[in-house]
Structures are given as structure tokens and as C-alpha cells.
Amino acid sequence: MSNSKALQKPTFFFLILFLFFFISTSTSSDDDSAHHKTFSRNLSPRKFALRREKLSHLHFYFHDIRGGDKPTAIKVAEAKTSNASRTGFGFVTVIDDPLTVGSERSSKQVGRAQGIYASASQLDLSLLMVLNYVFTEGKFNGSTLSILGRNAIFRDVREMPIVGGSGVFRFARGYAQARTHKLDFKTGDAVVEYNVYVLHF
Ligand SMILES: *[C@@H]1O[C@H](CO)[C@@H](O)[C@H](O)[C@H]1NC(C)=O
Numbered sequence: 612m613s614n615s616k617a618l619q620k621p622t623f624f625f626l627i628l629f630l631f632f633f634i635s636t637s638t639s640s641d642d643d644s645a646h647h648k649t650f651s652r653n654l655s656p657r658k659f660a661l662r663r664e665k666l667s668h669l670h671f672y673f674h675d676i677r678g679g680d681k682p683t684a685i686k687v688a689e690a691k692t693s694n695a696s697r698t699g700f701g702f703v704t705v706i707d708d709p710l711t712v713g714s715e716r717s718s719k720q721v722g723r724a725q726g727i728y729a730s731a732s733q734l735d736l737s738l739l740m741v742l743n744y745v746f747t748e749g750k751f752n753g754s755t756l757s758i759l760g761r762n763a764i765f766r767d768v769r770e771m772p773i774v775g776g777s778g779v780f781r782f783a784r785g786y787a788q789a790r791t792h793k794l795d796f797k798t799g800d801a802v803v804e805y806n807v808y809v810l811h812f
């Protein structure tokens with residue numbers, strides 16, 4: 612009598628375990644096949660952990676290094692007429708510019724600005740900026756913000772929209788304000804101060 616009781620307990624336990632495993636795997640495979648066969652569905656933003664939108668302010672310096680043996684900004688294209696244009700209209704530069712906390716190049720690096728700028732105005736020197744800030748510091752490490760805007764570089768303050776982001780900056784929107792901190796007319800090297808205001812979850 613006491614023997615059969617001792618046998619029953621573990622059998623019951625394994626039956627429960629088996630049922631649990633069977634049910635959980637079968638429902639998850641149902642879910643998966645539903646995902647694979649459905650083009651679109653509505654999700655609740657709350658269930659997607661999108662509860663409270665935060666406003667972050669980022670401050671850093673952008674180093675556009677065109678001279679020297681390790682340039683971070685390289686002109687890759689221009690039009691035949693670019694040299695004759697007052698604004699270099701038509702040139703295209705690819706950048707991988709360091710972003711630092713302080714204004715010195717040796718100051719702590721917090722990320723890079725990777726992308727393209729192009730002279731897109733024939734009247735004033737105004738750049739089309741298409742780039743990603745790729746952050747490498749603290750909770751922002753690995754996250755990016757995407758900028759698409761107009762940069763009239765001789766204005767005191769330029770404002771460029773943030774059109775999105777990744778990582779902690781998913782669903783990001785906001786704006787970046789640029790102020791030239793230092794400009795070397797000989798080499799074309801520039802240090803630009805950025806204040807970025809971004810809403811994200
Ligand atoms: C424009 O000027 C630069 C520097 O003087 C020169 O290297 C380049 O070949 C010129 N480009 C064209 C398209 O003439």
C-alpha cells in the first residue's frame with residue numbers, strides 16, 4: 612500500500628510536467644506559425660513596453676577632420692562645376708567623425724557621426740546632412756540616432772531633425788542644434804558643439 616503511494620507521486624509529477632511542456636510548445640508553435648503567415652497585426656503599445664516617453668538632452672562635440680594623415684571626413688564626389696561654384700555645389704563627403712564630451716579631440720569619446728553631407732545649395736553654403744550618431748557610452752552604447760536635415764554652416768545655430776533611432780532610441784523624434792565651436796580655414800577642420808533633444812521610450 613505504502614509502496615504504490617510512493618510510485619504515484621512522481622508519476623503524477625511527470626504527467627503534469629509533460630502536459631505543461633506539451634501545451635507550452637504547442638501554443639508557441641501556433642504563435643510562430645501565425646507570425647509567419649500574417650502580414651500585419653495590431654499590437655498594444657502597453658504590451659510592447661511603450662509606457663512613458665522620456666525626454667533626453669545630449670551634449671557633445673563633433674570633430675570633422677579633413678586635413679592630416681587620418682582624415683575622418685573624405686570628399687568622395689563632386690560635379691565638374693563644383694569648383695566654380697561659390698558654395699561647392701554638388702560635392703559629397705563621407706564622414707566617420709568622433710563625438711566627444713569636451714571640445715578637445717583628446718576628450719572622452721562618446722560615439723561617432725557616420726554618414727554623408729553634400730553641398731545642396733547654390734546661394735549659401737548649406738549642407739544636406741544624412742547621418743547616424745552611433746553611441747558607445749553607458750546606457751546608450753550600441754544605440755543610434757538618425758539625422759536628416761539642412762545645415763547652413765555659417766549660421767550661428769542650425770537645427771536638424773532627428774528622424775528615428777535604434778536600441779534605447781527606438782521610436783525617437785526630436786532635433787539637434789549645431790553651433791560651430793572652432794573652424795580652421797586652412798585645413799577645413801571643424802569642431803561643432805551639438806545639443807540634442809530627443810523623445811524616446
Ligand atoms: C577642384 O579643385 C581641386 C583642388 O584644387 C582639384 O583637386 C580637383 O581636381 C578639382 N575638380 C574638378 C572637377 O576640376
Ligand SMILES: *[C@@H]1O[C@H](CO)[C@@H](O)[C@H](O)[C@H]1NC(C)=O
Nearest residue numbers: 746747748749750751752753
Ligand atoms: C559597448 O558595447 C561593446 C559591444 O557590446 C563593448 O565591447 C564595449 O566594451 C561597450 N563599451 C562601454 C563603454 O560600455
